[in-house]
Amino acid sequence: MAKFTFVGGIHPYDGKDLSKDKPIKEILPKGDLYYPLSQHIGAPATAIVAKGDHVLTGQKIADATGFVSAPIYATVSGTVKGIEPHRIAVGDTVNCIVIQNDGLYEEVNYEAIENLSDISKEEILNRIREAGVVGMGGAGFPTHVKLSPKEPDKIEYVIVNCAECEPYLTSDYRRMLEEPEKLIQGLKASLRLFDNAKGVLAVEDNKPDCIALLKKLTKEEPDISVAALKTKYPQGSERQLIYAVTGRAINSTMLPADAGCVVNNVDTVVAIYNAVMLGRPLMQRIVTVTGDAINDPRNFAVRVGTIYEELIEEAGGFKTEPEKIVSGGPMMGFALFDTNVPVTKTSSALLCMTKDEVAAYEPSACINCGMCVEACPGRIIPSRLADYAEHGDMEQFEAHNGMECCECGCCSFVCPAKRQLTQSIKSMRKMVLAERKKK
Amino acid sequence: MSNLMKVSSNPHIRSKVTTSSIMSAVVIALLPATCFGIYNFGLHALLLILVTVASTVLSELIYEKAMKQKVTIKDLSAVVTGLLLALNLPPKAPLWIGVIGGAFAIIVVKMLFGGLGQNFMNPALGARCFLLISFTSIMTNFDCDAYTGATPLASIKMGESVNVLNMVIGKTAGTIGETSVIAIIIGACFLIMVGAIDLRVPGSYIVTFVVFLILFSGHGLDGSYISAELSGGGLMLGAFFMATDYVTRPITKNGQYLFGILLGILTGIFRIFGASAEGVSYAIIIGNLLVPLIEKITYPKAFGKGGERA
Numbered sequence: 146m147a148k149f150t151f152v153g154g155i156h157p158y159d160g161k162d163l164s165k166d167k168p169i170k171e172i173l174p175k176g177d178l179y180y181p182l183s184q185h186i187g188a189p190a191t192a193i194v195a196k197g198d199h200v201l202t203g204q205k206i207a208d209a210t211g212f213v214s215a216p217i218y219a220t221v222s223g224t225v226k227g228i229e230p231h232r233i234a235v236g237d238t239v240n241c242i243v244i245q246n247d248g249l250y251e252e253v254n255y256e257a258i259e260n261l262s263d264i265s266k267e268e269i270l271n272r273i274r275e276a277g278v279v280g281m282g283g284a285g286f287p288t289h290v291k292l293s294p295k296e297p298d299k300i301e302y303v304i305v306n307c308a309e310c311e312p313y314l315t316s317d318y319r320r321m322l323e324e325p326e327k328l329i330q331g332l333k334a335s336l337r338l339f340d341n342a343k344g345v346l347a348v349e350d351n352k353p354d355c356i357a358l359l360k361k362l363t364k365e366e367p368d369i370s371v372a373a374l375k376t377k378y379p380q381g382s383e384r385q386l387i388y389a390v391t392g393r394a395i396n397s398t399m400l401p402a403d404a405g406c407v408v409n410n411v412d413t414v415v416a417i418y419n420a421v422m423l424g425r426p427l428m429q430r431i432v433t434v435t436g437d438a439i440n441d442p443r444n445f446a447v448r449v450g451t452i453y454e455e456l457i458e459e460a461g462g463f464k465t466e467p468e469k470i471v472s473g474g475p476m477m478g479f480a481l482f483d484t485n486v487p488v489t490k491t492s493s494a495l496l497c498m499t500k501d502e503v504a505a506y507e508p509s510a511c512i513n514c515g516m517c518v519e520a521c522p523g524r525i526i527p528s529r530l531a532d533y534a535e536h537g538d539m540e541q542f543e544a545h546n547g548m549e550c551c552e553c554g555c556c557s558f559v560c561p562a563k564r565q566l567t568q569s570i571k572s573m574r575k576m577v578l579a580e581r582k583k584k
Numbered sequence: 585m586s587n588l589m590k591v592s593s594n595p596h597i598r599s600k601v602t603t604s605s606i607m608s609a610v611v612i613a614l615l616p617a618t619c620f621g622i623y624n625f626g627l628h629a630l631l632l633i634l635v636t637v638a639s640t641v642l643s644e645l646i647y648e649k650a651m652k653q654k655v656t657i658k659d660l661s662a663v664v665t666g667l668l669l670a671l672n673l674p675p676k677a678p679l680w681i682g683v684i685g686g687a688f689a690i691i692v693v694k695m696l697f698g699g700l701g702q703n704f705m706n707p708a709l710g711a712r713c714f715l716l717i718s719f720t721s722i723m724t725n726f727d728c729d730a731y732t733g734a735t736p737l738a739s740i741k742m743g744e745s746v747n748v749l750n751m752v753i754g755k756t757a758g759t760i761g762e763t764s765v766i767a768i769i770i771g772a773c774f775l776i777m778v779g780a781i782d783l784r785v786p787g788s789y790i791v792t793f794v795v796f797l798i799l800f801s802g803h804g805l806d807g808s809y810i811s812a813e814l815s816g817g818g819l820m821l822g823a824f825f826m827a828t829d830y831v832t833r834p835i836t837k838n839g840q841y842l843f844g845i846l847l848g849i850l851t852g853i854f855r856i857f858g859a860s861a862e863g864v865s866y867a868i869i870i871g872n873l874l875v876p877l878i879e880k881i882t883y884p885k886a887f888g889k890g891g892e893r894a
Contacts, residue, residue: 152892157597236591312597388892396888469590480591501590502598509659510701512603514830518837524884524891526835549886554595561601562701568593 148392150375151385153522155555157378157476159351160313164435164442169319171429171446172459173250177226178450179241179487180206180217181233185285187213192242198225202252203426206242209274215287215490216277218426219244220448222251234453234472234486235479241487244450255424261330266338269421276420277427277490282306282381282410283473285491288417291409292338294402300339301405304390305332305414307348307355308374308381311474314494316431317411319444321348321355325362328411329369331418335409336368342407344369347390351376378476379553383408385522397549412493427490434460436497438467447492453484456495469501476554506563517556517566523549527556531566534573539580542573550574603700607660609780613771614667614825620767621760625675625728629760633670635679639686640666640707647695661700665689668708668825671761672818672865673715675728681719685711705872706832709822709865716865731757737816737861740809748808751815762818772824784840785833785847786823790814792848801856819851822864832872839875839882846878847871 183189190207200206200219207217223246231241258264264272274289294300305328309317321328332344346363348356350373363369374380374389383401386408388394393404401408409417412430419425428449435442440461447456453472457463471478472486473493484495517527525546533542547570556566622630644662648655669685689711694703703710716723726735733739735757736746750756754764761768775781794810803809814820827833827847834843847867854863885891 151887155599157599384888388887394888394892396886399888467589469592469596471596475597476595478594478596480589480594480596482588482591496596498596501592501596503592503596504590506598506602509603509656510699512606512661512701512830513833513835514606515835516601518835518884522887524887526884528835545883546886546889549888552594558595558597559599559601561599561603561606563598563602565593567595571593 147390149389151388151522153520154377155520155558157312161315164433164444165315165318167443169323169431169444169446174246174448174451175455176452178221178244179231180450181239181241182207183239184489185215185279185287187287190217192228194225196225196227202250204253213287213290215279218428220428220450221246222249223247232486257423261334269337272420273417278416278420279490281412281430281490283491288413297339298341299405300342300407302345302391303335303342304345304347304406304408306381306386306408306410307346310378310381311476313435313496314433314474316433316444316493318352320411320431325358327415327418331414334417334421345372345390347372347374349374349376349380382551382553432492433494438463438465438497438499440464447488449488449490451488453486453495465499467497469498471496508564509562511562516559520555520559523551525549527566531569534569603659606780607664609778610664613775616767616770617761620754620764629675632682636670636682636686637663637666639683640690643687643690647691665707669711672712672759674726675760677722685715688714701831705869706826706829709826709869712865726757740812741861746812748811762821765815765820768820781828785827785844788841788844789823789827789847792845793851796849796852817862818864822868827868834875834878836879836882836884839878842878843871
């Protein structure tokens with residue numbers, strides 16, 4: 146039933162050539178590190194260190210608060226300077242544990258295992274949970290929750306989201322090329338949890354080298370296949386990806402498990418590998434630092450907590466003064482006020498643009514052209530929903546499938562009148578969700 | 585940090601297509617028909633076109649200045665309206681017809697309803713119908729230097745035979761821009777190629793109309809009759825350039841098919857059972873009025889609710 150694509154979507158300039166041939170380079174933080182207590186969906190973690198404490202690399206500094214939450218680990222050795230509010234990439238100011246790096250990188254010992262078969266399913270889940278693994282594609286949903294559906298036997302597909310459909314991003318691409326074994330091992334660890342599931346590595350067909358490599362490495366694996374997806378944004382959006390791989394469609398009220406699927410992105414699956422096999426917590430991620438304002442676009446292996454400014458320096462600084470800096474990709478990333486914000490578990494890229502295309506255009510009247518309708522992967526009518534949103538008409542908004550929007554940004558991208566469609570719909574969705582919580 | 589960056593909600597990139605680039609594409613697509621009209625009917629046709637376009641653009645400018653609104657003539661939509669209206673005028677119509685028609689199209693049909701995107705009726709067609717009713721003899725007099733007498737459709741209606749080849753090329757009496765099927769199709773192909781329009785509305789319109797003719801015209805499967813009906817009376821200009829007007833056609837996909845089918849049926853009724861030989865303009869403006877209803881019954885299903893395959 147695989148379709149390898151979905152209806153709608155767009156083909157923006159992908160900008161991946163800037164950084165796709167740059168090998169991953171590990172960088173070490175120089176300044177203080179900031180660990181926001183909320184780097185995931187769910188309850189913020191609870192700090193378990195206090196000002197003045199000495200911590201080691203890999204030491205837990207904040208523990209999960211309840212089931213839908215995740216612990217946080219120190220990624221350097223040093224001294225806790227305090228717990229104070231600091232700006233994070235999405236623009237909020239949240240409580241962060243601040244650690245002064247002593248530059249020694251003294252590390253705790255990890256409990257590695259030899260074989261996956263040495264441990265039980267419960268232990269696998271526990272290791273993932275303890276390691277603080279969350280969805281590193283952007284949402285930050287705690288991975289152990291994803292991997293604990295009500296009926297694990299009904300899961301038929303464990304999909305690794307290797308689409309990397311966001312323009313400019315090459316972190317997953319480099320990871321697949323450089324550490325494919327870890328990816329496959331991580332997938333195998335996830336597959337252990339589901340007796341009836343097959344693993345699918347779903348890659349967009351603009352990465353033929355990754356497809357060939359992964360196919361070669363999984364040749365002997367009967368339970369793992371590689372799916373070449375049509376290159377189109379937002380191919381990596383969870384619902385569209387599940388549809389492309391399985392032909393099953395879920396709406397906003399359903400979970401991937403309802404379609405017999407579990408979906409994790411590349412970095413997350415590598416984090417699962419590290420957690421299960423090596424006993425290492427989630428401390429590092431790949432960040433693409435790119436854009437036409439950057440001197441030397443690169444892919445860095447970065448320790449969580451590092452301040453973005455350091456990444457810009459490592460990439461040779463600015464070639465030209467950037468007008469806009471985005472944490473994440475250009476379609477769904479967050480624009481930054483300034484670069485004094487930390488890398489979190491969900492930071493995939495730092496995109497520095499000389500021109501802000503949004504500010505360059507002034508929104509004008511909708512001409513009803515329907516381009517947003519053609520582009521919308523959710524098969525809704527963005528222009529009308531934006532009207533309802535702008536008029537504060539919650540009832541009509543919900544009645545016309547407003548909650549089915551996945552906020553991918555296709556409508557705003559294509560709109561010839563340059564209306565802020567995604568923004569309006571997004572704000573209204575937030576209001577509807579807040580309203581529902583009240584009830 | 586001293587210099588704060590620009591922030592905005594996602595997405596942070598935009599396609600290069602703008603309202604004015606779409607409107608320029610429509611103007612370019614209308615050039616073959618425009619040029620043929622000028623070649624076919626002479627200098628007066630050119631003057632009429634220029635005056636009509638000037639009238640629509642100036643009407644918009646003056647209205648917006650008078651109402652202290654933002655001037656929007658740069659989006660070129662008024663140029664498109666003016667050009668379309670002019671192509672729907674008889675070649676020898678006096679220039680003041682273009683002036684009045686242009687002003688009516690913009691001020692009454694478009695601006696009074698809220699300007700671009702808010703009008704429920706195609707401004708050019710609204711103005712044409714206004715002119716047809718108000719100045720019937722001028723608007724139905726297609727005599728000119730090159731051709732005298734009836735339009736091909738009127739001849740068919742009276743039971744006379746017509747030269748289909750001349751109709752396809754455009755060497756017949758008619759409004760300035762409606763006569764040459766070839767010129768219109770060239771422009772339409774360009775619009776389809778650049779992605780400005782698709783075949784949903786024109787395709788379903790034309791197919792339905794042909795089916796209607798076969799069933800109800802009494803000519804059955806008479807190929808030359810059908811080709812003549814398709815080539816005459818502004819059907820091609822209407823189907824590709826006016827029924828496809830974004831603002832006044834349904835935004836839903838299925839609605840667009842339904843809209844085309846409706847236009848095909850209405851045009852068939854007007855042409856076969858009506859007193860006049862033509863019917864495209866009225867069919868489209870009546871279709872325009874039904875758009876809200878069509879959209880209501882064709883609102884799409886969302887992804888995951890059955891709409892993923894559409």
